Amino acid sequence: MNTNIEIEFSNVGKRFGSLWANRDISFSIQKNTIHAIIGENGAGKSTIMKILFGIYPADAGIVKVGDTEVNFQSPIDAMKYKIGMVHQHFMLSPAHTALENVLLVDPEQKPFEFYFKKEKIEKIKATAQLYKFDIPWDTPVKNLGVGVQQKIEILKLLCLDNQILIFDEPTAVLTPHEIDELLNQLLELKKQGKTVILITHKLKEVKRVADMITIFRKGQLVGSYPSSQLDEKEMAAKMVGKAVSFEKRAFERFPDAQTVITLDHVQFKDETRTFNLHLALQRGEILGIAGIEGHGQEKLIPFLLNPKSFKYSGQVLILGRSADSLGNRGARELSVGVFPEDRLRLGVLPELKAFQNFVLGYQRKSHWFKKGFIDWSKVKTLTQNMFDKFKVEPNNIDLTFQSFSGGNQQKIVVARELFHNPDIIIAAHPTRGVDIGAIELIHEQLIQAQEKGKAVLLISSELDELLKLSDRILVIRNGKITSEHGRADFCEKAIGRSMLGVAP
Amino acid sequence: MKSFLGFLFGLFCALMIVFIAGENPLTILSILIKSSFGSKYDFGLTLFYMTSLIFTGLSVSVAFKSGLFNIGAEGQLNFSAIAMVSFAMAYPQLGMPSSLLAILFIGVLAGATWGALPGLLKAYRGSHEVIVTMMLNFISAGISSYLISQYLQNPDSQNPESAVIAESFRTNSFDFLNQFFPESPVNLFFLVSIATAIAIHFFFSRSAVGYEMIAVGENPSAAERANISSKKFVVLSLTLSGILASGAAMNEVIGYSGQYKIGFSPEFGFMGIAVALMSNNSPLGIIANAFIMSVFHKGASDLDIETETITKDFSKVIQALVLFGVGLQYYINKSGFKINFPGRNSKKKPKGNS
Numbered sequence: 091m092n093t094n095i096e097i098e099f100s101n102v103g104k105r106f107g108s109l110w111a112n113r114d115i116s117f118s119i120q121k122n123t124i125h126a127i128i129g130e131n132g133a134g135k136s137t138i139m140k141i142l143f144g145i146y147p148a149d150a151g152i153v154k155v156g157d158t159e160v161n162f163q164s165p166i167d168a169m170k171y172k173i174g175m176v177h178q179h180f181m182l183s184p185a186h187t188a189l190e191n192v193l194l195v196d197p198e199q200k201p202f203e204f205y206f207k208k209e210k211i212e213k214i215k216a217t218a219q220l221y222k223f224d225i226p227w228d229t230p231v232k233n234l235g236v237g238v239q240q241k242i243e244i245l246k247l248l249c250l251d252n253q254i255l256i257f258d259e260p261t262a263v264l265t266p267h268e269i270d271e272l273l274n275q276l277l278e279l280k281k282q283g284k285t286v287i288l289i290t291h292k293l294k295e296v297k298r299v300a301d302m303i304t305i306f307r308k309g310q311l312v313g314s315y316p317s318s319q320l321d322e323k324e325m326a327a328k329m330v331g332k333a334v335s336f337e338k339r340a341f342e343r344f345p346d347a348q349t350v351i352t353l354d355h356v357q358f359k360d361e362t363r364t365f366n367l368h369l370a371l372q373r374g375e376i377l378g379i380a381g382i383e384g385h386g387q388e389k390l391i392p393f394l395l396n397p398k399s400f401k402y403s404g405q406v407l408i409l410g411r412s413a414d415s416l417g418n419r420g421a422r423e424l425s426v427g428v429f430p431e432d433r434l435r436l437g438v439l440p441e442l443k444a445f446q447n448f449v450l451g452y453q454r455k456s457h458w459f460k461k462g463f464i465d466w467s468k469v470k471t472l473t474q475n476m477f478d479k480f481k482v483e484p485n486n487i488d489l490t491f492q493s494f495s496g497g498n499q500q501k502i503v504v505a506r507e508l509f510h511n512p513d514i515i516i517a518a519h520p521t522r523g524v525d526i527g528a529i530e531l532i533h534e535q536l537i538q539a540q541e542k543g544k545a546v547l548l549i550s551s552e553l554d555e556l557l558k559l560s561d562r563i564l565v566i567r568n569g570k571i572t573s574e575h576g577r578a579d580f581c582e583k584a585i586g587r588s589m590l591g592v593a594p
Numbered sequence: 595m596k597s598f599l600g601f602l603f604g605l606f607c608a609l610m611i612v613f614i615a616g617e618n619p620l621t622i623l624s625i626l627i628k629s630s631f632g633s634k635y636d637f638g639l640t641l642f643y644m645t646s647l648i649f650t651g652l653s654v655s656v657a658f659k660s661g662l663f664n665i666g667a668e669g670q671l672n673f674s675a676i677a678m679v680s681f682a683m684a685y686p687q688l689g690m691p692s693s694l695l696a697i698l699f700i701g702v703l704a705g706a707t708w709g710a711l712p713g714l715l716k717a718y719r720g721s722h723e724v725i726v727t728m729m730l731n732f733i734s735a736g737i738s739s740y741l742i743s744q745y746l747q748n749p750d751s752q753n754p755e756s757a758v759i760a761e762s763f764r765t766n767s768f769d770f771l772n773q774f775f776p777e778s779p780v781n782l783f784f785l786v787s788i789a790t791a792i793a794i795h796f797f798f799s800r801s802a803v804g805y806e807m808i809a810v811g812e813n814p815s816a817a818e819r820a821n822i823s824s825k826k827f828v829v830l831s832l833t834l835s836g837i838l839a840s841g842a843a844m845n846e847v848i849g850y851s852g853q854y855k856i857g858f859s860p861e862f863g864f865m866g867i868a869v870a871l872m873s874n875n876s877p878l879g880i881i882a883n884a885f886i887m888s889v890f891h892k893g894a895s896d897l898d899i900e901t902e903t904i905t906k907d908f909s910k911v912i913q914a915l916v917l918f919g920v921g922l923q924y925y926i927n928k929s930g931f932k933i934n935f936p937g938r939n940s941k942k943k944p945k946g947n948s
Contacts, residue, residue, distance in 0.1 A: 395819070436816050439809055439816060451819065463802065
C-alpha cells in the first residue's frame with residue numbers, strides 16, 4: 091500500500107500572523123487517483139495546496155513527494171517534482187494564439203533560439219491528441235471561450251510532463267456543458283496515469299469523478315474518505331459541521347399575481363451591445379436570469395435602477411410607475427433592494443466601519459435621518475440587531491467592512507438591503523464567494539421574501555442556484571432574452587445550450 | 595495620539611541634522627521652545643500662524659475626505675485676500691456692521707470661487723484637480739501682483755503692499771483676544787478657526803452630507819449606486835475647501851494687518867497639506883498638528899537669527915522630517931508590524947501606542 095503513495099502530508103501547519111490557516115494536517119494522496127479537496131471558503135483547502143505547490147512555505151510539519159521529504163520555496167521547486175497547478179484565473183497571454191501560449195512555457199528555451207521548433211509543435215499536438223483535447227491552434231486566446239482556455243492551461247502542464255496536476259476551483263467559470271467536458275477530461279487524465287487533485291466546493295462534481303475525498307473545516311482536517319462512502323448530504327454536513335438541507339423549496343403560485351416590473355419591448359444600448367428585453371416580474375415570484383458571464387445580464391441592474399440614464403425605447407413600468415415619471419434617483423425612490431453584482435466595487439465603502447456601511451444608499455431614511463443629521467447611535471443599535479439576526483461573524487459592528495470574510499460581507503449587504511422590506515429585490519450573484527452556511531441563510535431570506543409576496547429578480551452565474559430558487563428562468567445571450575423555462579420543465583442541459591446559443 | 599512616536603522620530607532626525615551641521619541639538623531645542631513660548635508676543639505669533647494652518651489644514655483635508663488632492667489652498671487664500679482688500683478699497687464708506695458682513699461674504703465667495711473652479715472642471719471636463727489647483731495658484735498670484743502694482747499700491751510704502759483698509763472692515767476695535775497678547779498679531783479668528791474645526795468634525799461625523807462626501811471619496815462607484823452624485827460632491831467639497839482656505843486670508847486681512855502684502859502667506863496652503871496628512875484628516879487632529887507646525891515655523895525664524903549655520907529654511911526640513919516620521923508610523927500601524935523584544939520570543943508584544 092505504502093508504495094502507492096504519491097504525496098504525504100504529516101502535521102503540516104501554516105500560520106498567517108496569529109491565525110493558523112492550516113493546523114496539524116495529515117493525509118496522503120494515492121498515485122493515479124482523482125483526489126478531491128473540499129471545504130468552505132476559508133477552510134484552508136487552497137492553502138494546503140499552495141504549500142504543496144511552493145507558493146507558501148509550511149510553518150510546521152513535513153511534506154513528502156514519493157519517498158523524498160520536500161520543502162518547496164517557490165513553484166519552480168515544485169515543478170521540478172513534476173507538480174503543476176491550474177489556477178482559478180488563467181495565466182494566458184491573450185494576444186498570442188493557443189499554440190504560442192503552449193510553446194511559451196518551455197524552461198529550456200534559450201533567449202535567441204527560434205521559437206517554432208517542429209518537433210516541439212508535433213509533441214504538443216500529439217499530447218493534445220492523446221488526451222483528446224480539441225484546440226483551435228491558430229486562434230488568438232482572447233477569441234476563445236473559457237472552456238478552451240482552460241484546456242490550454244491543462245495542456246501547458248501536460249507538455250511539461252507533469253505527473254501531479256492540481257486544479258483550483260476549475261469549474262467556477264464554466265457552463266454546464268463545459269463542466270461536463272472537463273470532468274470527462276479529468277477521468278481521461280487518470281486513465282493516462284496522472285494524479286489529479288481537485289479543489290472545489292461543488293459536491294456534485296466531486297461525487298462524479300473523485301476516488302478519494304479530503305474534507306477541511308476551519309483550517310483543520312475533518313478526514314479523508316473514499317468517495318463511495320459519502321453522499322452529497324454527508325459531505326456538506328462534514329464541511330459545515332452540521333446537517334445542511336438540500337431540499338428544493340415548495341412552490342406555490344400567488345393567485346392574484348400583480349406585476350411589479352414590466353419591460354415592454356425595451357431596447358437600449360451600452361458601449362458593447364444592443365439590448366432587447368421583454369419581461370414581466372410578478373409578486374411572489376423568483377425570476378432567475380441565466381447567461382454566460384459577460385452577456386449583459388448584469389446591465390439589467392443599472393438599467394432597472396435608473397432607466398432614464400439610458401436612452402431606451404419601449405415601456406418600463408416599475409411598481410406601477412412609468413420610468414419616465416421617476417425623479418433623478420430613479421427606482422431607488424421606490425421600494426427596491428439590490429444585492430449588487432460586484433459587492434466591493436458597487437455596494438460598500440470597504441474602509442469604513444460596518445455600521446457606517448449599513449446606511450449607504452439609505453442615509454436619508456427617516457429611521458435615523460433627521461434635519462440633516464444621522465443619528466449614529468440609532469444606526470448602531472439597528473445594525474447590531476441585524477448582525478445578531480444574520481449571525482454575522484465576528485459580531486462587531488465597529489470593524490471595517492473589508493475585515494469581514496466574503497460570506498459575512500455579503501450578509502451585511504443582504505441585511506442592509508432587506509432591512510427596509512423592499513417590494514422588489516434585485517439579487518445579483520447573491521452567493522458569489524460566500525461559504526455554504528451563509529449561502530443557506532441568504533437563500534432562505536430570498537425564499538422568505540418570495541413567500542411574503544415580494545418579487546425577486548435573481549441574476550446568477552450558478553445554474554444550480556437558479557434551478558433551486560427560481561420559478562422561471564430567462565436566458566440572456568448577447569443582450570437578448572433567448573429562452574424562457576418554467577419550473578415544471580427545468581432542464582439543465584436545455585438551459586445550458588440556450589446559454590451557449592446552441593440550437594436545441 | 596496615534597502619530598506621536600512618528601513625530602518624535604521626525605524631530606529626532608531633524609535634531610541629528612542640526613548636530614551634523616555643528617550645533618548643539620539641546621541648544622536648538624531650547625531656542626525653538628523659547629521662540630514659540632518665550633513671551634506673550636512670541637506665543638501670540640505662534641497662535642497667529644496656528645490659526646492660518648488650521649484653516650488651510652481643514653481645507654486640504656476636506657478635499658482629501660472626498661478623494662481629492664487640493665494643492666490650491668495657497669491660491670484660494672491669496673485670491674480671497676486680494677478680493678477682500680479690493681472690495682474694502684472700492685467701498686471705503688461702508689459702516690459697521692454691514693461692512694464687516696460684506697467683507698466676510700466677499701472673502702468666502704472668493705475662496706469658494708477659487709475652489710469651485712477646479713471642482714467644476716474636474717466633474718464636467720475631467721481635468722485633474724491637482725493640475726488645475728496648481729495653475730490657479732499661479733493665476734491668483736498673478737492677479738494680485740497686477741492689482742497691487744496697478745491700483746492698490748500703498749503710496750507710503752516701498753514694499754509691494756496695499757494701503758490699509760478702513761477700520762470698519764476690521765475686527766481690531768473689539769478684539770478681546772488680542773488684548774491678552776499685546777503687539778502680537780493673534781486675533782479673534784483664532785477662536786473662529788477652532789470653532790470651524792469642531793464644526794467640520796461634526797459635519798463629517800454626524801451630518802448626512804458629510805457622510806455622503808466621505809462615501810464619494812471612499813468608493814465613487816458605490817456612492818453613485820447609492821444615488822450620491824460624485825460630480826456634485828466633487829464640486830461641493832472643493833468649494834468647501836476654498837471657503838476654508840479663505841479663513842487664513844481673513845486671519846491676516848480682517849483680523850490683523852488690514853492690508854494685502856505680497857508674500858503675506860509663507861506658503862500656509864502647502865503647510866496645510868502637511869498638517870492634514872499628519873492628522874490623517876481628522877479635524878480635531880488638525881488643531882493639534884497645526885499647533886506643532888506653527889511652533890516649528892515660529893522657532894525656525896529665530897534659529898536663523900540665533901545660530902550661524904541654521905537658516906530659516908530649516909522649518910521646511912523639520913516639517914518634511916516630521917511628516918516622514920508620521921507617515922512611517924502610519925504605515926507601520928497599518929501593516930501590523932510588530933517588534934519582538936529580545937529574550938521574549940514566546941510572547942510577542944506589539945509596539946506602538948495605537
